[in-house]
Amino acid sequence: MAQHVLEIRNLHKSFGEREVIHGLDLDVRKGEVVVVIGPSGCGKSTLLRCINGLEPIQQGEIFLNGKSITSGKIKWNLVRQQIGMVFQSYDLFPHMNVMENILLGPLKAQGRRREEVEAEAEALLARVGLLDRKDSFPSQLSGGQKQRVAIVRALCMKPEMMLFDEVTASLDPEMVREVLDVILGLADEGMTMMIVTHEMAFAKAVADRVIFMDGGVVVESARPEVFFETPQTERARKFLNTFQFREVRHCLDEDDEDCLP
Amino acid sequence: MDIDYIVAHIPMFGKAAFLTISLALAGILLSLLIGLACALVRYFRVPLLHRLIAAYIELSRNTPLMIQLFFLYYGLTRVGIMLEGVTCAIVGLAFLGGGYMAEAIRSGLDAVGRVQIESGLSIGLSRLQLIRYVVLPQAMAVAVPAIAANTIFLIKETSVFSIIALPDLMYVAKDLMKEGNSNESNFMLVVSYLVLILPVSLFFTRLERRMRRAGLGH
Numbered sequence: 030m031a032q033h034v035l036e037i038r039n040l041h042k043s044f045g046e047r048e049v050i051h052g053l054d055l056d057v058r059k060g061e062v063v064v065v066i067g068p069s070g071c072g073k074s075t076l077l078r079c080i081n082g083l084e085p086i087q088q089g090e091i092f093l094n095g096k097s098i099t100s101g102k103i104k105w106n107l108v109r110q111q112i113g114m115v116f117q118s119y120d121l122f123p124h125m126n127v128m129e130n131i132l133l134g135p136l137k138a139q140g141r142r143r144e145e146v147e148a149e150a151e152a153l154l155a156r157v158g159l160l161d162r163k164d165s166f167p168s169q170l171s172g173g174q175k176q177r178v179a180i181v182r183a184l185c186m187k188p189e190m191m192l193f194d195e196v197t198a199s200l201d202p203e204m205v206r207e208v209l210d211v212i213l214g215l216a217d218e219g220m221t222m223m224i225v226t227h228e229m230a231f232a233k234a235v236a237d238r239v240i241f242m243d244g245g246v247v248v249e250s251a252r253p254e255v256f257f258e259t260p261q262t263e264r265a266r267k268f269l270n271t272f273q274f275r276e277v278r279h280c281l282d283e284d285d286e287d288c289l290p
Numbered sequence: 291m292d293i294d295y296i297v298a299h300i301p302m303f304g305k306a307a308f309l310t311i312s313l314a315l316a317g318i319l320l321s322l323l324i325g326l327a328c329a330l331v332r333y334f335r336v337p338l339l340h341r342l343i344a345a346y347i348e349l350s351r352n353t354p355l356m357i358q359l360f361f362l363y364y365g366l367t368r369v370g371i372m373l374e375g376v377t378c379a380i381v382g383l384a385f386l387g388g389g390y391m392a393e394a395i396r397s398g399l400d401a402v403g404r405v406q407i408e409s410g411l412s413i414g415l416s417r418l419q420l421i422r423y424v425v426l427p428q429a430m431a432v433a434v435p436a437i438a439a440n441t442i443f444l445i446k447e448t449s450v451f452s453i454i455a456l457p458d459l460m461y462v463a464k465d466l467m468k469e470g471n472s473n474e475s476n477f478m479l480v481v482s483y484l485v486l487i488l489p490v491s492l493f494f495t496r497l498e499r500r501m502r503r504a505g506l507g508h
């Protein structure tokens with residue numbers, strides 16, 4: 030049995046009186062890519078934020094590499110160094126250039142040597158095609174470039190796993206691809222990832238497993254070809270239908286005959 | 291206007307201006323430190339302390355400096371505390387300015403988005419590192435215009451120091467007015483304050499422009 034990087038047991042999360050995650054269980058194997066999909070408000074972001082300690086949980090337990098990160102005295106800054114997270118909104122630090130953005134965590138939080146980290150950062154920037162922008166400030170970058178830098182910033186911490194929360198949702202369509210390609214590359218290298226996305230084609234391409242969430246629980250969990258071809262529940266079928274409709278609408282908007290199935 | 295009179299009194303005004311700007315500088319630097327500390331306490335809602343600080347801010351901003359100085363200089367002697375004029379002036383200005391600077395810096399802190407804080411946390415920064423490297427630089431950039439306005443306001447407020455017998459610009463000018471050359475001393479008083487405040491104002495204007503060019507502030 031492959032080792033689990035992440036284990037979630039009976040997770041309950043409430044905001045005030047309102048519970049939004051109701052006893053969720055999930056295991057993520059080393060090197061596995063889990064794509065989380067589900068309707069708006071079903072708790073996808075909240076789930077990722079609980080894993081990263083940005084939201085306190087009310088019940089249940091989360092284990093990272095077999096160690097609980099929810100009970101006892103937790104050093105969250107140390108846990109977070111092992112879990113990279115990229116958000117939907119461009120979250121680079123506006124007062125630092127690209128290189129400074131990337132170096133901050135490794136130098137200050139991890140106390141690593143500058144020469145070593147800088148060489149690594151340059152290699153990562155080259156990989157996402159942004160080495161020539163290392164002295165630029167975030168305000169001088171496009172949305173897609175910012176998100177690629179944000180990914181590099183998280184990777185440079187050498188995390189055990191990465192969490193992506195709709196990282197292309199605020200991008201112009203022509204920039205979505207360049208960001209998704211970077212994530213596909215990570216999957217090929219065996220990075221353990223949890224990805225929340227509304228890009229169904231991307232989900233099919235990148236996922237080892239698709240998790241369909243609705244109303245704060247996991248409704249279905251299956252290999253992508255199984256989930257997308259033969260969803261088991263009515264809820265999942267309904268959800269997927271809305272996407273097909275959207276794709277058809279998109280084709281009509283584009284006025285492209287070949288686009289329709 | 292008597293030019294010779296003015297020229298003859300330039301050294302005297304120079305000395306007074308030096309005193310004024312020294313006191314102002316010391317008071318303003320202190321008020322920045324007090325303001326920063328208070329703003330951070332309020333930002334983190336440190337229990338108890340943050341209520342105390344809120345009260346201090348209201349008190350300092352809603353009482354005239356003249357009253358604060360009277361209290362320090364005359365009031366405290368009643369309970370056996372004798373402060374020198376210079377000390378009173380600096381403490382008074384810092385007390386007044388601390389409240390104003392706290393509000394300026396707090397508005398800067400409030401302007402730093404939640405996503406900034408969360409992305410700082412998610413790269414494993416500790417609370418202190420987060421404040422130092424992510425939050426404060428951005429907050430201060432936003433706060434620059436308000437800090438500039440407060441600084442100039444505080445320099446102008448120094449004109450009440452004369453009431454506790456400090457030989458600052460106002461004191462010297464009032465002295466000369468009593469001798470009868472009120473036009474000349476008035477003129478010199480205005481020019482002196484202009485000479486003090488214009489460079490400060492120019493400095494902040496350039497700072498704001500540089501911040502804006504770096505994509506910071508508003």
Ligand SMILES: Nc1ncnc2c1ncn2[C@@H]1O[C@H](COP(=O)(O)OP(=O)(O)OP(=O)(O)O)[C@@H](O)[C@H]1O
Nearest residue numbers: 044045049067068069070071072073074075076195
């Ligand atoms: N800070 C908060 N305070 C109160 N309620 C919240 C908070 N954050 C999220 N919620 C609620 O929790 C539920 C789950 O939200 P969440 O953001 O996790 O959904 P999501 O699946 O990510 O949706 P989307 O696809 O729109 O991003 C929603 O009903 C939302 O209103």
Ligand SMILES: [Mg+2]
Nearest residue numbers: 073074075195
């Ligand atoms: Mg979300």
